[in-house]
Amino acid sequence: MFAGATDVVPQMRAGRSAPDVLVDLKKIEELVSLKNDNDKWTVGAATPTAHLTEDASFSSEFPGLSEAAGLIGSDQIQNRSSLGGNLCNGSPAADSVPAMVVNDVRAVVAGPSGTRVVDVSDVVTGPGQTVLDADEFIVEFEIDRMPSRSGDAYLRMIPRTEMDIAVVGAGARVTLGEDGSIEQAAIALGAVAPTVVRVPAAEQALIGTTATEDTLAAVAEAASAACNPIDDKRGTVAYRKQVAGVLAKRAVLIAIERAEQRNGAN
């Protein structure tokens, strides 16, 4: 099953995958759609990521998720790539996944016995591996509306400005209390472990504080400690750990700035 096929075709050409049957999901209406009601946004799993980045309302409410989706390849790829494909491909470096995880995005999964809802953070179990059965696919993603005094961010490290795979990716989301201190925090890292990892120790370090330098140093340290990366051509273990700390810290600061600006209703 494919949406934009931007991963499927290269894998078939490289001989890493040889499906007997290919099913194009894009003719199913729910799978290519972007809508919201008072409670949540619903994003069809095969919706091209360009639709997300071009939607001013979605992008102002979830700038981190929109920017993460907008980092997946060129304009040519953006017109095909989707959140469903980026997630189900199972790459540890998928840019949209840390941003979805910090926003508690849920996947609605359809199969022969009906639909079930799975947290995006539980979908991928290892590189190329997901909890989906062979006869299941993701129909859409549900994202609760961003509350006031909340913001998200995603940063990635690549050695160039465009068209590369994350060496490290870091997503963050915070909700501030009325006094400006951090009430809720979520941090997730990509490309530093077999799956995207949450960093509860960094989140705990932030809660109740105003992100002082000491707190941010603790966030960076916890993020580096949460990494279990590989050495490869994109980066060494030591480099990835260090960069994960730096990016986590910076993403938190951007999320806080956005949360401060988001003081009203949607």
Next chain:
Amino acid sequence: MSRTHISAVINGDETEFLTEDGTSLLNALRDEVGLTGAKEGCGTGDCGSCSVLIDDRVTCACLVFAPEADGATIVTVEGLATSGELHPLQQCFLEGAALQCGICTPGFLMAAKALLDRNPDPTETEIRYALAGNLCRCTGYDKIIRAVQEAAREIREK
């Protein structure tokens, strides 16, 4: 393998062709429809030399399965010139020597057209980002960027 019947509007013409299900749109355009402007460079969506517009969106034809094109509106580089007159992008590429071997040129032209269709007055940075999905091993890109800027100016002044 069974052959599938595809109807699409290609460069303004209602077009019908038969294709095998696993064939890429790029190969179908080249081998079944006879439009050889779009080129295969990498075959994996990295180089952009197969860029075409599908329903006004620039896409790598090598990543699209031909049956997906059924009912779509497609523009290839062959559809850029009208009534024997080159599109301003083509004319500016020619005059500015924005090509050497030419393999990447059809893809650059289609990506540049997609950009100018939605943003008639792009900055240099916007042009460079919009063309980031197209690789050229000859020109060093600067002449391509300048040709797109010049074409944008001409189109705006028309």
